[in-house]
Amino acid sequence: MGLECKKNGTVFLFYLSGELDHHSCIPIREELDKVICHYHVKRVIFDFSAVSFMDSAGIGLLLGRYREIAKFGGKCVILCESEKIKKILQMGSVQLVMPIVETKQEAYEKLGGTENGTI
């Protein structure tokens, strides 16, 4: 399981990869909270393109980070194509607070910008 953080303008991209379960969520949560808190992250794309497996631990991870980001009035988007992962996220009503989209372009649009000319 991996995490890579990138910044494009004011948008933070959090690339997750591998298997996302209770075990792998522990270090990822710690790392994300550090970045979110340090940079007062306000616009986030959680990129699930390289996540091969996720169980309900992923719901807790996302909703927990959303709560942190929403404290600074921030917004999050989930980029995910996998039907299984989407189904699990929807069981947790994640889509009610963060839109789930299938392309990077849609993700930037939801945050009010574009990939090449972010806000």
Added chain:
Amino acid sequence: MEQYDNTMLIRFPAKSENEGLARVAVTAFAAPLDPTVSELTDMKTAVSEAVTNAIVHGYAKGTGDVEVFCQRKEETIYIMVSDKGCGISDITQAMEPLYTSKPEQERAGLGFTIMETFMDSLEVESKVGEGTCVKMAKKLSKLR
């Protein structure tokens, strides 16, 4: 005595790194039936939820072993995940969607709901102070 085509028993200590091990073992056990990717993901997700529950809830205080017992009969895979942990006092409440006894740990309260949705059947037996056994089954599609 019912005859199974194959069985597998794995036992490991309640360490979170073993959640992945349990998923891999069940995947390998089901492989001879040539399940679809979707069926495999369903079983992996259900096992992951049950094993995580044994580790984080069953053995929340203290340690112990988790057992995953798999049986195969024709196209059906039976999976049993058991612990000798704290047990569940109110199974009906525990199985309600979104119920969690540990909201402060960012648990979604959807483990049992996912097991129910992704498998064909789910049965939970538990005794306070003795442990919990989760029994699930999934019939794989024959047309592949």
